[in-house]
Amino acid sequence: MHTIRWPRVLLAVKAALAVSLSWVVAQRMPGVIDQYPYYAPLGAICAMYPTVMGSVRTGLQTLAGLALGILLAAGVLLVGDPNLLTIGVAVGLGVLLSGIRRLGAGADYVPAGAVFVLIIGGQDAENYSMGYLVQMAVGVGIGLLVNVTVLPPLDFRSARLQLNRLQGAVVDYLEDVAGELESPGASGGRDWEQRNHDLVRLTGEVREAVDESALTARGNPRAVLRRRRRGLDPGYRPLNVLDRLVFHVRGLTDVLRALHDADRRDWRISEEVADRLAEAVRGAASCVRAWSESEDPGEGAAAVRSRLDRLFDGPVDPTDQEGRLVLAAAQDLRRLVDVLAPPTAPRPAAPGPRSAEGAPPAGPAQVSKCVAAGPRPTVATRSAARSRSLTLRWLEAALRISTARSWEHRFWPITMPTARSIGVRERIAACRSSRSSRCRASRTASRRPFEASRTSRCTVRTVSSSKALGRSA
Secondary structure (H helix, E strand, O other): OOOOOOHHHHHHHHHHHHHHHHHHHOOOOOOOHHHOHHHHHHHHHHHHHOOOOHHHHHHHHHHHEEEHHHHHHHHHHHHOOHHHHHHHHHHHHHHHHHHOHHHHHOOOHHHHHHHHHHHHHHHHHHHHHHHHHHHHHHHHHHHHHHHHHHHOOOOOHHHHHHHHHHOOOOHHHHHHHHHHHHHOOOOOOHHHHHHHHHHHHHHHHHHHHHHHHHHHOOOOOOHHHHHHHHOOOOHHHHHHHHHHHHHHHHHHHHHHHHHHOOOOEEEEOHHHHHHHHHHHHHHHHHHHHHHHHHOOOOOHHHHHHHHHHHHOOOOOOOOOHHHHHHHHHHHHHHHHHHHHHHHOOOOOOOOOOOOOOOOOOOOHHHHHHHHHHHOOOHHHHHHHHHHHHHHHHHHHHHHHHHHHHHHHHHHHHHHOOOOOOOHHHHHHHHHOOOOOOOOOOHHHHHHHHHHHHHHHHHHHHHHHHHHHHHHHH
């Protein structure tokens, strides 16, 4: 037996309040509209939804479907009086129109509204249609007002519970894998392939719960206040991390299943390697547990990487299939802990004073050589490269002009090389005027490949144009 939770109780109380208010307001509507007050409570019920945006969407879809049904009935009445044939045609067309996906919850009101107008409205279909539509709109508006003002639902607890459930499943799975590596048969003969499928299914359920929690925050005034105070995340960030963890866990277990000998019920690797791998897997489980408890998993991740580096006493033979599979499992495990605690690259040492041997500190020239991976080009080399580049561009322009068929094709080959060369010279001059050594280093590193790539592109274009010109001749 399912227990009735607080959100459902709150929704029932708000629905009762919205129906009562709509009934009171409907009886005080002007004109002929007050003759149909019973449709206002119906509109209030249609607008009650667990989320604010859900209420808005359902209410608008209901009114749209009802308006479409009234228009359909009006078109039928223009043809003839309500009878067996016209009512059947109206219902058939209404069912066809209800297939529009954008109508959503209001799809059923298309044929129902048409039938109500034709049968109940009868000869007074105009007043009935007006009262029906207006009273439904009044009820929908009151329902939305009640749902927004009276404790609008903001449910992040369900998503957190589902995330904790997935975290526990990942930790238990890694613990079972470690136990199976230490002593085969410790996990009770559980099928890892089936557990991988269950883990994927559980991840999908958690994603649905997080999506539903995110929907409760859309258009919710409580979500605005909460975002200002402590931020608002229904659980997408931990879900992304868990999704990546599940991916690497599945890869790890798939590799380990290939290392398991089903006939002997033992591993195809040495007991020492299996024990070291089990320690690393158990350390990864501890990292996931620490991350789920909002602790720093960096120290545990470093220990796991250290254990993985010591799996083998020497280099692995490339022809050894079991050794390559173990390395693949270690790579999956390394990536798993990298998700929780990315490794930090060592920072380069800052240039200090002159050493005892008299070597100068690292200056612009040294940095330039490090970046460009070669000596700095001379002035003559740079001038020759620019001359070759401009020559190739003008040669390409001449070939294009000779094969052009209109004045536009003759104009652009002349102006574009000049504009490009002017822009390149301006950028080089601006970089030269800078006093920053980094700018000079990056200029030296980037200009050489830029000039080389530009020259190669121009050469290819020139050769291709020459071939095309030769064929046309």
